[in-house]
Amino acid sequence: MFKDQKVSYSGVQPSGNLTIGNYLGAIRNFSEYSEQYKTFYCVVDQHAITVRQVPAELRRRTYETLALYMACGLDPEKNTLYVQSMVHEHAELAWILNCFTMFGELSRMTQFKDKSAKHADNINAGLFTYPTLMAADILLYQTDVVPVGIDQKQHVELCRDIAERFNQLYPGTFTVPQPIIAKHGMKIMSLADPTKKMSKSDENPNAVVYILDDRDSIIRKFKRAVTDSGSEIRYDEEKPGVSNLMTVYSCFTGKTLEEIEREFAGCGYGDFKLAVGEVTADALAPVQNRFAELLADKAYLEAQMKKGAEEASWYARRTLAKVQKKLGFVQL
């Protein structure tokens, strides 16, 4: 066993421009583990092709996502940052895990149901088996914790079931991982329809605040955000619009919902929306500045991609060889 430390693993698809949902629900929380865990953070480009991508855009966003990881505070000297398709063991283990995953389990995944409804003309097998590739991503590194937004919790739970099933047949193969859901920012909702998750692939750009949006766009989008009837700034599940804005404000300021209610007592939605836009723009400005510097140096990004892939492969090879041996594949 190669582990002398606990392991944290997570990934983001380069399937669109990254949103404040991706930032607050996932990336911002990754660096919490950098000091005490061995950490692997992946740009999961193989997952992205379950939905049709324009090749030049996929390539560009792969660089951008890696640069954003670093701009959000992930130091490549302390974290293994890499691109999924550069480590072939992910796809190989995914095939093996497909043989230990039940059709019924995959059919129950809500993301599969949502994405097949959204892409009815392209319900491909990869969309269906997406969770087994995700299980391979996680299990290859003998992961202990997976920091994700709540929408991915079901997939991590399936990964646990697959690992436990495999371990029952072949004891001691995989560490069984735990999903870690950030208390705040677990699900940021669309600004156009606050009953729907904010998603990078949303066709309505006003529904989504991107990490790289400029200050004016951020403020304009929040000003236009759909809110509920009434005018009080109060967290209430029956009022998903204002509650979503309060979650965003709380994530960026660290204030509790009660503190926010007190701060905006007597104010209307207009004042509050402006304040949410301003704190978001302020918080994202340093990330955007660092991102611009990193993106200007393509050679540096490529060197980091190569280093990350080499590091990740070292670990991935060991787990895959162990699995192959347990299954009875001949190893020369």
Ligand code: AQP
């Ligand atoms: N709205 C959100 N609120 C909180 N967390 C979120 N995440 C995504 N949206 C929100 C978290 O971001 C991480 C990376 O997500 P992903 O790229 O693997 O795919 P996703 O969950 O399908 O994200 P999107 O933005 O909705 O992408 P598309 O539109 O391509 O499907 C995950 O940890 C996720 O929980």
